[in-house]
Amino acid sequence: MDYSYTFLILLLPALSFLVLGLYGMKLSHKVAGLIGTTSLGLVTVLSYMTAFSYFFAPRLADGTFATIVPYNFTWLPLGNLHFDMGILLDPISVMMLIVISTVSLMVHIYSFGYMHGEKGFQRYYAFLSLFTMSMLGLVVATNIFQMYLFWELVGVSSYLLIGFYYPLKPAIAASKKAFIVTRFADLFFLIGILIFGYYTESFSFSFAGTIEMGAGTTPFIAGNTAKAVIAGTFILPTALVLMFIGGAGKSAMFPLHIWLPDAMEGPTPVSALIHAATMVVAGVFQIARMFPLWIEYAQPQLSIVVWVGVFTAFYAAAVACAQSDIKRVLAFSTISQIAFMMVALGVSLPGHEAMLDNHAQLGFMASMFHLFTHAMFKACLFLGAGCIIHAVHSNEMAMMGGLRKYMPITHITFLISCLAIAGIPFFSGFSSKDEIISACFAYSPVVGWIMTGIAAMTAFYMFRLYYGIFWGTENKVAHEHHTPHEAPLTMTIPLIILCVITVGVGVYTTIAGFAGWGGSFGSFVTASGQEYNIHFDVQIALTSTVIAILSICLATYIYKGESQPVADRLYKMFPRLHRAAYKRFYQDEIWQYVTHRIIFRCISKPVAWFDRHIVDGTFNFLAWGANEAGESIRPWQSGDVRQYAVWFLTGTVALTLILLACAL
Template sequence: MPASPEFFAASLLLGLPLAVFLVLWLAGKSVNKMAGWIGALATGAGLAASFLLVDIHAVHSLSFEWLEIGQRPIFLSFRIDNLAFVMLLVVHLVALLVQVYSTAYLRGDENLHRYFAFVQLFLFSMIGIVLSGSLLVMYIFWELVGLSSYLLIGFWYTKKRPVWAAQKAFVLNRIGDAAFLTGILLLFYYIGSTDFEVLVSNVHTISPGMLTLIGICLFGGCVGKSAQFPLSGWLPDAMEGPTPVSALIHAATMVAAGIFLLTRIFFLLTPDAQLFIAVIGTITMLTGAVKATFAWDIKRVLAFSTMSQLGLMVTAVGVGSWQMAFFHLVTHAFFKAGLFLSAGSVIHALHYDGTSDFDPQDMRTMGGLRTSLPVTFICFLICAAALSGLPLFSGFLSKDAIITEGFLSAASIGPVAYVFPVLMMLAAGLTAYYMTRQVWLVFFGTKRFSGEEIHPHESPSVMWVPMAILSLLSFFIWFSLNPVSAEDSWFLHLTGGSEAGHLSWVPIAASAISLIAIFVAYRETRTNNPFGMDSLLMRDKQRPAFSWFRDFSNEHYFLVPFSSLAGLAGKFEIKVVDAFVNFIARANVVTAHLVSWIDCNVVDGAVRLTVYMIRFAGNSVRGLQNGKIQSYFLVTLTGIFLLILWLATL
C-alpha cells in the first residue's frame, strides 16, 4: 500500500494501544505503579492524533488485499470520515478520563498492569470498529471487543460472580454475533464484497425480501453488543466488574458499537427491517426503564438505564433517524460515564474492611451523602439531570430531537406509528422518576449506615476531576448554541444530518412529563416508607427483586424464561422423546422374544415333526419286513385292496 497521511493516521491510532497492551502485558507487575499513567499518556496521544490527523471534510478509504477464496480476492478496508472522527474523540476522551480515574480507584490492586493492558486491548479493538471500511473488518474487531469485555468484566477472576458475569456476557454476545456473521456471509454471497462503498453501489441488486433478512441478521450484532431484547440480560450482570470498566465499556463505548453499526448499514435497512428494529428498541427501552425503577444496587440502576437509552437509540434508527440516534449516542456517552464514575466515587467512599455484611452498593443503606461528598453530589446531579432530559443539558437536546423525529415519521407513515414517540415520552418520564429516586436514596434523607463503621469521604482529585469534566460536557453549550433545539447544532451539520422539522410543543411536553415524574418521585420521598425500601429490605435478602425474571445463580447465563423454556424442553425430552425411544426399545425386545419363541417352537418344531413322521413311517414299514410269509401276504392283500378301491373311484 502506498504511504499516505490517512495510512499513517490509521496505523498510529491502531498501533498505539496495541503496542501499549503488549508492553504492559509482557512487563508484568513490575510496572503496576506506572501502568495507569502509561496507558493514559498513550490514550492522550491518540486523542491528539485524532484531532490533528483526521480530515473531517473528506472521506478517506484504505484497502489492501488480504487473501483469495477461489478467484475472489478478500480486501481489508478502512474508512476515515466524519462519523469515525466523532467516535474517535468520544472513545479516546472517555478512555483517557477513565484510566486517570482508575489509578486512584484501583490503587493497591496487585494486577494493575493486567487491568490497564486489557483497557488498551479494548481501545485497539474499538478503534478498529470505528475505522472499519467493511463489515468483514468490523466483524474481526467486533469479536476482539467481545474478548476485551470478557477479560475486563472478569478482571477479579478469583470471585465467582465476576467470572459468571463475564461468561454470561460472552455467551449472549456470541448469539448475536452469529446472526451478524450470517448477514455478512449473505452479503458476500449476493454482492461479493462487504466494503461499504461497494455495498452502496450494489445494494439494489438484492431482492427486497432477502435484503430485509440481511438487515435483520446484521441487526443481530447490535442486539448482542448493545444489550437489546432478548439478549439484554448480560449488561446488568456486567456490573460485577470494576466500576471504571462499567463507565468505559458498558456506558460509553462498547455498547454504543451496536448503534454505530446501525449508522453504517442504515442504507441496507428496508422499511420492514426498520419496523422490526423499532419494535425491538421500544421493548428494550421500556423494559430497562421499568427495571431501573425497582433496582436497589446503585450500579444496576445505571445499567438498566443504559439498556433503556440504547433502546431509545435503536428505536430512533427504526423510525428512520440514525443521525439523531448517533447524536444521543455521543451525549449519552458523557453523562452516563459521569454517572458511573460518580457512583464509583460513592462506593469508594463507603468501602471499608469491616466484618459486617454492609453492602456499599445498596442505595437503601446510603442517604445523606451530599454533605460528605459535595463534589460527587454535584457531578452526579448534573449528569442525572442530563439523563432525565431536563432543559439546558445535552440529554434534553438529543432526546427531544429523537422524539420529534418520531412524531414527524409517524405523520408520514400512519396513525399506528405514533405508538413509538408516545412510548418514548413515557420512557423519558420513567427516566426522570428513577433518577430522582436514585439521587434521593443516595444523597438526601437521613444517613442509613452506621457512623461507627462507615466514614464517607470525598474522593481524591484524580477521581473527581474526570467526573467534573464529564459533568461539564453534559451541558447543552458543547453541542448547540440554542438550548431548546438541536436544529442548528454543529454536530448534526458535521454528521450530514438535520432535523426534518421542528415541533415546538415536543420540548414543552417532554419537559412537562419529566417534571411531573420528578414531582411524583419527590412526593414519594415524603412518605413514611419512601419507595417501599424498609418493607422490602429483609424480603430482598431472601428473594431479590425480579427473581421471577432473572436467574441470580452462579451457574446459569440466561434469563429465567429462557431457563424455564430449557427446563420444559428437558422434561419434553425425558417424558416424550426418551419415553418413545424406550418404548421402541422395549417393543424390540418383546418382538425379539416372540420371534425367538416362534423360531424355536414353530419353525424348528415343524422340522422336528417332519423328521419324526418320516422316522415313524420308516420304522413302521421296516416292521413289516420281518421274513414271515404271513406279513408279506398281508401287505400284498392290503395293496391289492387299496388299488381296487382307487380304480373304483375313477
Template structure:
C-alpha cells in the same frame, strides 16, 4: 497538504493503544501503578490525532480520510474517517482517557493492575479499529475483538464465581447476535459476487462504498420465505441488526448487560459509555443507506428500540443496586438510540444525526454516572442504596456531579432555547422525531414508548439520587470524598454533560448529514428511501408547542414522584414495594428472565437435549464397541481351529495360496 497529514497519522489512532497493550501486558508489573501511564499516554495521543482530524473535517466535511491496502488480493484493510467516524473516534478516545486516569486511583490497591490496564488498552484499540474500518469484514474482526475484551474485563475478578458466570453469559449471549451478523456478511458477499460476476482486480467488494453502490440491485433480489417475497436487502439488514441487538443490549439479548456489573466500575463505565454497547448503534448508523432502502427494516429497528427503552425502564425503578440501576438505564438509552435510527423511515438522514448525537451525549453523562457510582463504592464500600443515605454530606463533589448527570439523563432544559443539559437536546430530538413519525403515519406506538420511557427514566434516576445522597445514613459507613485524580475526571465530564448538547446541536446535525455525501460515497438518501418504500417528511420542525414541552413535563413529573416518595417520604410504599405485590415481584425478578433463559431454556431444553443425545450416542457407541469385540472374538475362535500345528497342512495352504495368486495375475494380464 491537509489531506496528506490526515492520511499520514490516522492509522496511529488504534495502533498506539494496541502497542500500549503489549507493553503493559509484558512489562506492567515492573512499572509504577501497573504501567497505567503507558495506555494513558497512548490514548491521549489517539485523542489528539482524532480531535485534529475532526476539526479539519469540520472545515471541509467532504474531504474524508480514506486508505485501503490489499489483503489476500481480493480483500482489503482500510481506514475511513468521515463525519460519522470522526465524532465517534473523538468521543471514544476522550471518554476512555478520562476513565483510565480515574482508574489509576480506583484500581490502586488491586494486585491485577497490569492485566487491567493492558486489557482496557486493548479494548479501546479494538473499538477505535471498529470505528475506523472502511469495509464490513474488518469491521467484524474488530467487532469480535471488542467482544473478547469485554469477556476478559467483565470476568476480571475471575476468582468470584459470579464474575466468571457473568463473563460467560455476556460472551455467549452476544455470540447469538454475532452469528446473525456473520450470516448477514456471508449472504451479502454471496449476493455481491453474483451481481459483480466474481471478484474483480482493483475492486474491494466488501468496502462500504462498493456495497452501497449495489443497493438497488440487492434490493431487487427476492427470496421466498413462508410464501412471502422478501428482499435480500431486508434479510441482510435484519441479520446485521441481529448483531446490533446482541452488542447494544436490545430486547431480547439485553440480559448480559446488568450482569456485566460484576467487573470493576471503571470497566462498567467503559462498556456502557464509550465502547462495546455503542458498537451496535454505530453498525446500524454506518450501514444506514442499506437500512433505508430495505423494506420494513427500519420499522423493526424503531419498534424494538422503543420497546427496549420502556422495558428496561420498568426494571430500573425497582433495583436497589447502584450499578444495576445504571445498567438498566443504559439499556433504555440504547433503545432510544435505536428508536432514533428507526425514525429514518420518516425523517431520512436526520435520524443518523439525532441518534449519534444522543450516543455522544449519553457517553458523557453515563460515564459520569458510573464513575460517580464508583466514587461512592470506593469510599463507603457498598453499592446497595438501602444501606446508604446522606452520602452527599461527606462526598459533595461526587454528589453535585452525579446530580448533573441525573439531570442530563432525565433531559432537563427549556424547549425552544439553547438552555438545557446535553441529554435534553438529543433525547428530546428523538421523541420529537417519534411524534413526526406518528403524525405522518398515524402510528403512535413509538411515540408512546418514548414518552413512557422518559417518565420512568426520571423516576429511577432521582430515586437513586435521593436514596444515596440525601437523608440520614442507613448503615454505619465511614465515607470520604475521593482524591483529586478521581474527582477531576468527574468535573470534566460534568461540564460536558451540562453544555455540550447546547453548544453543538445545530452544527452537529449538519456535520453528520455529510456522512454519506462526500468524496468516498455520494448517495441520494431520498431515492434510497423510495426503494425501501418509505415516504420522507419534508416539513418537519413545526411541531405544536405542547409537543415540545411534554418531554420536560414528564421529566419534572418523575422528579416530583421521586422527591415525594424518597426525599419527603410522605408516601409510604409499604405493601406496594413488597414481594407480595405481583407487579413489584415481576419487576424485581426482571420478568423472570433468568428463569426463562437460564433455567428453562439453557438448562432445561438445551442441556436436556444434549444430555439425551449424549446418552443415545453412548448406547450406540457402546453397542458398536461391544459388537466389534464379539466379532473379533468369534473370528479368533474360528482362526484358532485352523492352527493345528501340523507342518504338512501349512505347506499345503501355502502352495494353494501361491497357485491361486498366479492364476489371478495371469487372468488379469490376459484381460489387459
C-alpha cells in the same frame, strides 16, 4: 489533508496492550498506569486532530462530507471475495473516535485512584488498552468483515475485564454469561455477513458520496446487488435482520439483554467504558453504518428495529424503578437509552421527510447525537457511582443516604448528569432526546407518546437513585467505622471534565435549537452525509420538558425525605409487581428454564445420545470389524515355511481344478 498518521490511533493502544501484557508484571503500578494512560492520551490528541481537520475541511460539491480512506489493503483474497483491512473516516466514525478516546482517557485517569493497590493492576491496564483498540478498530473499519473481526475482539476484551476479579465466582459467572450470550447473537451476525457477501460478492459498506483515496476520488458502493435482486428481494433484508440480531446482542436489546446487568461484577470504571463508549453502542453503530443498505433494501424491516427498541426501552425503565443496587439501576438505564437510539434509527424513513420540512432523516441524526451525549453523562454517572462505592464500600442504596455533605463534587456532577439524562433544557440529554421524540412523533404518534412516557420514567428512576444516594436517611451504622469522604483528584477530575462537556453541549444546542440559528455539529449528520442543524419542535420540547419536571417532582415527593411513607404504601399495595420488577420480570429464570429444561434436556441430550451411540458406535464398529478381520488372518503370517508350503500347494491344486472345470 493528509491522514496518514491515523494508523497510530490503532497502533498505540495495541502496543500498550502488548507491552503491559508481556512485561507488565515487571513494572510498578505507577509505570504501568502511566504507559496505558499516556498511550490513550496520544490517541485522544490524534482523534481530536482528525475530527478538527475533517469537519472543518472543504465539503464536496453537493455540500456533503467526503468519505476518506487513508489505508485499505487486501488481507485475504478468496476468489471474487476478499478480506480487506483499513481505516475509513466519515462523519459517524470520526464522531466515534472522539467518544471512545475521550471516555477511555477519563477511565484510564480515574482508574489510577479507583484501582489503586489492586492485585493485577498491570493486567487491568493491558485489558483496557485492548478494549479501546478493539472498539477503535471497529468504528474505522472499511468493510463488514473488518468490523466483525474487531467486534469479536470487543467481546473477548469484555470477557477479560468483566472477569477481572477472577477469584470471585460471581465475576467469573458474569464474564462467561456475557461472552456466551453475545457469541450466540454474533452467530447470526456472521450468518448475515456470509449471506451478504455471497449475494453481493462484496463485504463493502454502501455509502452516499465518494471516497478520497490517494490523489483521486472513486465511488464506493456495495458490490453486485443484481445477484441479490435475481435471487429474490428477501435475501438482503434477511441478511440485514440477521446482522441486527448480532447488534441487538451486543447492545443488550430484549431478550438478549441478560448479560449486561451481571456485567456490573467487573470494576466500576470498566462498567463506565462498556456502557458509555464501547461495547453496548457497537450494535447502534452497526445499524448506522449499514443504514444506506437498510434504506435501499429493507425499509419494511426497520419496523423490527423500532418495536424491539420500544419494548426494550420500556422494560428496562420499569426494571430500573425497582433496583436497589446503584450500578444495576445505571445498567438498566443504559439498556433503555440504547433502545432509544435503536428506535431513532428505526424511525428514520425517507417517506416521512415531508412531515419534517427539511429535517431529512431526523431519526438517524438524533440517534448519533444521543449516542454522543449519552456517552458523556452516562460515563459521568458510572464514575460517580464508583466514587460512592469507593466511599461506602457497598453498591446498595440502603447503605447510603445523606452523602451530599461528604462528597460535594460527586454530588454536583451526579446531579447534573441526572438532569441531563432526564431531559431538562440546557443539559445535553434534552437536545438529543427531544430530537428522538420528534422523530418518533413524525413516524407514529403512538410511538411518540410511548417514548415520551419512557422518558418520563427515566427522569423518575434517575432521581429516585439520586435521592436514595445523596438525601434520605444516612445509614449511621454503616458509616460508624468508616466516615464517607470525597474521592481523590484522579477520580474527581474526570467527573468534572465529563460534566463540563455535558453542560457545554447542552447549553449551546438548547439555545441554538430554540433560537433557530443553527446549532450544527459536524458529527451529527443525516445518513446522506448532509450536516444537520438542530431545530426543536417547540410543542414537543415543552411537552417533554413538563413531563420530565413532573416526574422529578414525583420522585422528590416520594423519595427525598428521611422517611418514605408513600414508597412504603406503594410497596404494600403492589408487592408482586415490585418483586417482579426487582427480579427483572424473571428473565434470568426464563432463560435458565429454556436452556436447561428445553435445550439441554430435549435437544442436547438426544443429540449427545446420537453422537455417542450412533456416530461413535458406527466408527467403533468399523474399528472392531477391522481389528477382528486382522486377528482372523493373523495366523496366515506365522513365519512357518511348512505352513506357507501347505497353503501354496492347496491354492495351486484349487486353482488347477477351477481351470479344468472351466475348460470342460
